[in-house]
Amino acid sequence: MKINNRPIQLMLPYIKSALCILITINLLSCSDDDDDDEIGNWVDSSVFDGTSRSGAIAFTIGNKGYMGTGYDGDDYLNDFWSYDIEGNYWSQLADFTGVARSSAVGFTVNNVGYVGTGFDGDNELNDFYKYDPATNSWDVIAEFAGTARYGAVAFNSETSGYVGTGFDGDNDGKDFWKYIPQTNTWEELVGFGGDKRREAMTFTIGDKVYMGTGISNGLDLEDFWVFDTTTDVWSSLENLNTDDYDVTRSSAVGFSIGNKGYLVGGSIGGGATGTVWEYDPITDEWDEKTALEGVGRQDPIAFSNTSRAFVALGRNGTLYLDDNWEFFPLDEEDEDD
Numbered sequence: 001m002k003i004n005n006r007p008i009q010l011m012l013p014y015i016k017s018a019l020c021i022l023i024t025i026n027l028l029s030c031s032d033d034d035d036d037d038e039i040g041n042w043v044d045s046s047v048f049d050g051t052s053r054s055g056a057i058a059f060t061i062g063n064k065g066y067m068g069t070g071y072d073g074d075d076y077l078n079d080f081w082s083y084d085i086e087g088n089y090w091s092q093l094a095d096f097t098g099v100a101r102s103s104a105v106g107f108t109v110n111n112v113g114y115v116g117t118g119f120d121g122d123n124e125l126n127d128f129y130k131y132d133p134a135t136n137s138w139d140v141i142a143e144f145a146g147t148a149r150y151g152a153v154a155f156n157s158e159t160s161g162y163v164g165t166g167f168d169g170d171n172d173g174k175d176f177w178k179y180i181p182q183t184n185t186w187e188e189l190v191g192f193g194g195d196k197r198r199e200a201m202t203f204t205i206g207d208k209v210y211m212g213t214g215i216s217n218g219l220d221l222e223d224f225w226v227f228d229t230t231t232d233v234w235s236s237l238e239n240l241n242t243d244d245y246d247v248t249r250s251s252a253v254g255f256s257i258g259n260k261g262y263l264v265g266g267s268i269g270g271g272a273t274g275t276v277w278e279y280d281p282i283t284d285e286w287d288e289k290t291a292l293e294g295v296g297r298q299d300p301i302a303f304s305n306t307s308r309a310f311v312a313l314g315r316n317g318t319l320y321l322d323d324n325w326e327f328f329p330l331d332e333e334d335e336d337d
Contacts, residue, residue, distance in 0.1 A: 040276060040289035041331035045310060045324045049090040050079055052322040054315035055102030058301035059113050061133055065303025065310065066093075066113055071102035073320050076121050080131070083324070085308055097138040098129055103199075103299075105154035107161040109181050114141070114161055119150035124169045128179075145186035146177050151198035155209045157229035162189075165197050165214065172196040172216045178232070192234045194223045199299075203254035203261040205281055210261055212240055215250035220268070222248055226281075238284045245286050247277050251298035255309045257329055262289075264311050264327075267298040272316040278329060290333045294323050 048067075056070030056077075068080030078100040080093045096115060104118030104125070116128030126148035128141050144163060152166030152173075164176030174196045176189045200214030200221075212224035222239045240247040252266030261279040263286075265272070274296035276289040292311060300314030300321075312324035 038290040038333040039330070040278075041328045041333050041337070042290065042293035042325045043328065043337050044293070045326050046083070046088045046090060048081070048083075048312060048322040048324055050081060050092065050322075051077065052320035053077060053102075053313055054297075054299035054320055055104075056299075056301050056313055057104050057106035057115050058303060059106045059108045060303045060305055061108055061111050061113065063305055064133070066106075066131070066133070067301055067303075067313070068093075068096050068115070069101050069104055069118065070313070073315075073318060076100035076102055076119075082133075083303060083310070083312075085303065085305060085310070094136045094138065096129065096131075097140075098127055099125070101125060101150075103150035105152050105163055107154040107156040107163075109156050109159065109161055109179075112181070114154075114179070116144055117149050117152055117163065117166065124148035124150055124167070130181075142179075142184045142186060144177065145188065146175055147173070149173060153200050153202050153211060155202050155204060155211075155227075157207070160229075162209075162227075164189075164192070165200055167198040172198050189232055191232070192225070193236065194225050194234075195221050197221050199250040199267075201252045201254035201263060201266075203256045203263075203279075205256050205259055205261055208281065210237075210254070210279065210281070213247070213249050213252055213263070213266065215267075220248040220250055240286075245277070245288070247286050249273065253300045253302040253311060253314075255302040255304035255311075256306060257304065257309050257327070258306065260329065262309065262327070262329065264292055264302070265297045265300050265314060272296040272298045272314075276327075289329060292325060293335065294325055295319070295321060297321055 051072045053070035053072045058067045063085045065083040078096045080096045101118035101120045106115045113131040118125045126144040147168040149166035149168040154163045161179040197214030197216045202211045209227040222241045224237045249266035249268045263277045274292035277286045297314030303310045
């Protein structure tokens with residue numbers, strides 16, 4: 001037998017070389033598969049005792065997460081709850097004393113919670129309240145000084161709270177305001193150079209607050225920013241959409257564990273997602289982690305005491321959720337726990 005008029009034995013070295021290449025490629029592929037084990041594990045925790053909902057507020061004080069308000073698909077809500085991180089159980093607390101609402105904001109200063117803005121089904125809101133966990137009681141504080149709105153973001157320093165962006169019924173905003181508890185006053189901040197938006201997310205690492213994602217005029221936004229709470233100065237970071245990753249979305253939740261930030265869930269192109277991304281402030285880069293083991297969702301809540309973090313509630317389409325998941329960023333995925 002001949003191939004192209006050349007004895008087949010003359011072709012054997014080429015055939016052997018080709019087989020060696022194929023075997024090497026297959027071995028490398030197997031090795032890559034082993035290296036691609038998902039890092040980050042989700043563990044099912046205590047299901048929320050109350051009504052399934054999305055658009056709730058949440059904040060953490062010590063080893064307790066606090067959650068309230070929201071929308072269950074039929075009604076706007078004003079109940080208020082705590083989740084014991086160590087004990088893994090929920091307790092109902094004194095109802096929020098403002099009008100029932102969703103898409104409000106919450107933050108903490110000196111172990112006191114603050115809740116305000118939002119939407120009650122008819123109106124954008126600018127009222128604000130403080131919650132004292134020591135007495136399980138609410139008090140009215142000065143109204144938010146910006147326009148009434150919902151879908152804003154909020155965060156805090158050691159001494160002050162901050163609220164900004166959101167939708168006021170006519171326009172998306174990019175303004176930011178600082179609340180000073182000692183004087184019960186608001187003051188407007190300047191210096192944010194990013195886009196207008198609603199439904200963005202933040203997370204805090206040390207004295208820096210990182211903010212990004214969100215939507216405006218139907219477009220998911222790509223800019224990403226850091227706010228220094230010691231100087232009240234904003235700085236821009238690498239965009240959320242690069243050749244290596246695309247983190248853009250709206251209605252996600254953010255939290256931090258140690259010196260890393262995390263972004264979970266949200267809406268991409270109008271559909272709920274469960275994808276999870278880890279942000280490293282040293283490299284200013286994102287790395288994808290194991291997706292949320294529960295249903296993909298938008299408008300969830302998160303509790304984090306900087307060493308442990310939980311993601312709960314939210315919605316997927318018309319399905320409103322009451323599950324609660326703890327995230328372990330350094331563990332390999334285990335679907336059986």
